[in-house]
Amino acid sequence: MTSSSTYKRDDLSIDQRLALATAARRLGEEFTGVFGAETIERFxxxxxxxxxxKAAVANFLPLLAERFARQRLHALARVEGKSDGRPIVLFLCVHNAGRSQMALGFFTHLAGEHAVGWSGGSEFASEINPAAVASMAEAGIDISREFPKPWTEEIVRAADVxxxxxxxxxxxxxxxxRYLDWELEDPAGLSVEQVRPIRDEIERRVRALLAELNVPVP
Structure with missing residues (x-):
C-alpha cells in the first residue's frame, strides 16, 4: 500500500490483510476475557x-499497528480498572524521535518489571533520531527497535505521570x-557528541522520578 492521507481497508494488499488477520488473532488470544473481537479489530x-x-515504515505497518494496538489495549484495560498496580509513566515530545525515546529507554532499562513506560509524540516522526540511538547504545541501551508513535486518549488517561x-x-x-515538564534541548540535527549531555541529563531525571515512585533500580 502506498502512503495516503485516506486509509481504506479495500486498499490493503492480500499480504497486509493476512498480516493484520494474524495480528488480530494474536491480540485476541492475549486479551481473552478482557476485550471482544470487535474492540480488538477496531484498535x-x-x-x-x-x-x-508514514512512507518510511510502510513495509512494517502491520507489525507497528499490532504493537501500538497492544499498548492501547493495555491502556484501555487500565482505564477500565483492570490494573496490575504498577505505575505507568508516559513520556511525550513533539516527534517522539529523540528525548522521549531516550527517556523511555532509560525508564524501561532501570525499572524492569516494576513499572511501565510509554512514549508518544504530538507530530510523530517516521524514524528515531540516529544520534539518539547511537548515544543510548554508548550507555548500553538499545532503542533501535523502537518507533515514533502518536499518543491516544486512553494512553494518556491510563498514565499515572x-x-x-x-x-x-x-x-x-x-x-x-500528574504532569512534569522537562526542559531539555531537542537533539534533532545534533551530533552524537552533542546529544550525550542531553542523554545524561535525561538519565538523571529518570532515576529521580523512579525514586519518587518508589521503584527499585539497579
Missing amino acids: LHTSYEQFAT VVTMGCGDACPVYPGK
Whole structure:
C-alpha cells in the first residue's frame, strides 16, 4: 500500500490483510476475557491508519499497528480498572524521535518489571533520531527497535505521570493527572557528541522520578 492521507481497508494488499488477520488473532488470544473481537479489530485498524501516512515504515505497518494496538489495549484495560498496580509513566515530545525515546529507554532499562513506560509524540516522526540511538547504545541501551508513535486518549488517561518535553500546548492535558515538564534541548540535527549531555541529563531525571515512585533500580 502506498502512503495516503485516506486509509481504506479495500486498499490493503492480500499480504497486509493476512498480516493484520494474524495480528488480530494474536491480540485476541492475549486479551481473552478482557476485550471482544470487535474492540480488538477496531484498535488494530485505527492503529494501522495512524501509521499509514508514514512512507518510511510502510513495509512494517502491520507489525507497528499490532504493537501500538497492544499498548492501547493495555491502556484501555487500565482505564477500565483492570490494573496490575504498577505505575505507568508516559513520556511525550513533539516527534517522539529523540528525548522521549531516550527517556523511555532509560525508564524501561532501570525499572524492569516494576513499572511501565510509554512514549508518544504530538507530530510523530517516521524514524528515531540516529544520534539518539547511537548515544543510548554508548550507555548500553538499545532503542533501535523502537518507533515514533502518536499518543491516544486512553494512553494518556491510563498514565499515572505524564512527562512532557517541548510539545507545549500540543501536549494533552487531563484534570487530576500528574504532569512534569522537562526542559531539555531537542537533539534533532545534533551530533552524537552533542546529544550525550542531553542523554545524561535525561538519565538523571529518570532515576529521580523512579525514586519518587518508589521503584527499585539497579
